[in-house]
Amino acid sequence: MQQDQLTTTFAALADPTRRAILARLASGETSVTELAEPFEMSLPAISKHLKVLERAGLIARGREAQYRPCRLEAGPLKDVAKWIEHYRRFWEQSFDRLEEYLREVQKKEKKNARDKHRRN
Amino acid sequence: MQQDQLTTTFAALADPTRRAILARLASGETSVTELAEPFEMSLPAISKHLKVLERAGLIARGREAQYRPCRLEAGPLKDVAKWIEHYRRFWEQSFDRLEEYLREVQKKEKKNARDKHRRN
Numbered sequence: 001m002q003q004d005q006l007t008t009t010f011a012a013l014a015d016p017t018r019r020a021i022l023a024r025l026a027s028g029e030t031s032v033t034e035l036a037e038p039f040e041m042s043l044p045a046i047s048k049h050l051k052v053l054e055r056a057g058l059i060a061r062g063r064e065a066q067y068r069p070c071r072l073e074a075g076p077l078k079d080v081a082k083w084i085e086h087y088r089r090f091w092e093q094s095f096d097r098l099e100e101y102l103r104e105v106q107k108k109e110k111k112n113a114r115d116k117h118r119r120n
Numbered sequence: 121m122q123q124d125q126l127t128t129t130f131a132a133l134a135d136p137t138r139r140a141i142l143a144r145l146a147s148g149e150t151s152v153t154e155l156a157e158p159f160e161m162s163l164p165a166i167s168k169h170l171k172v173l174e175r176a177g178l179i180a181r182g183r184e185a186q187y188r189p190c191r192l193e194a195g196p197l198k199d200v201a202k203w204i205e206h207y208r209r210f211w212e213q214s215f216d217r218l219e220e221y222l223r224e225v226q227k228k229e230k231k232n233a234r235d236k237h238r239r240n
Contacts, residue, residue, distance in 0.1 A: 006136075010133040011131070014128075014131040015127060016124055026206065072210055074207055074211040074213075077204055077210070077211060080200070081204050081205075083139075086143075086146065087142070087146065087197045090192055090197070091194040091197060091201075
């Protein structure tokens with residue numbers, strides 16, 4: 001079964017090592033050896049993660065046989081950002097509700113102040 | 121091994137049926153039976169997907185024994201949006217480069233026009 005692109009992207013991102021690799025590549029392209037250094041992982045283990053990222057189109061690798069630098073490819077991340085944008089109103093809603101409540105409180109306070117003023 | 125929240129969220133989103141469930145819930149809370157209708161899937165299969173979404177905190181379910189409506193919970197999506205924001209400059213970069221190029225072309229054209237004017 002062929003996976004759709006978003007599913008492939010999300011699956012590739014569902015791993016802390018792979019997200020750390022992307023974060024590292026965000027500061028510039030680098031070789032696999034350099035990339036592997038901060039991780040307590042064998043080169044083959046890192047290579048496996050790179051293959052997942054490459055298949056998802058999240059990284060690209062140079063063509064030189066010996067030194068094949070990895071670099072970030074942001075296209076699939078843009079699609080994730082677009083997808084998630086549809087849900088923004090849901091996490092901003094709770095904020096909206098608070099704002100509305102504060103406006104209501106303010107209105108009531110003004111009314112009370114006016115009424116008090118009239119009575120005096 | 122306990123998974124970090126982002127990994128759990130991405131893993132939950134790495135499935136087209138689960139994303140379709142979230143899209144459905146974006147237009148209002150609903151029962152599992154209603155939710156299952158558009159999918160060619162058994163109720164137990166849908167329930168399994170709901171459990172994954174619930175464990176990831178992407179949906180919540182009512183407490184009534186018979187009718188347990190599902191509703192969207194957007195907190196984890198907000199975290200994904202925050203995570204992805206760090207990479208925005210990468211997909212906007214190619215646009216920036218085009219803009220820069222167009223500015224350069226415009227500058228050169230203006231200069232050429234000025235030079236031509238002076239020669240005449």
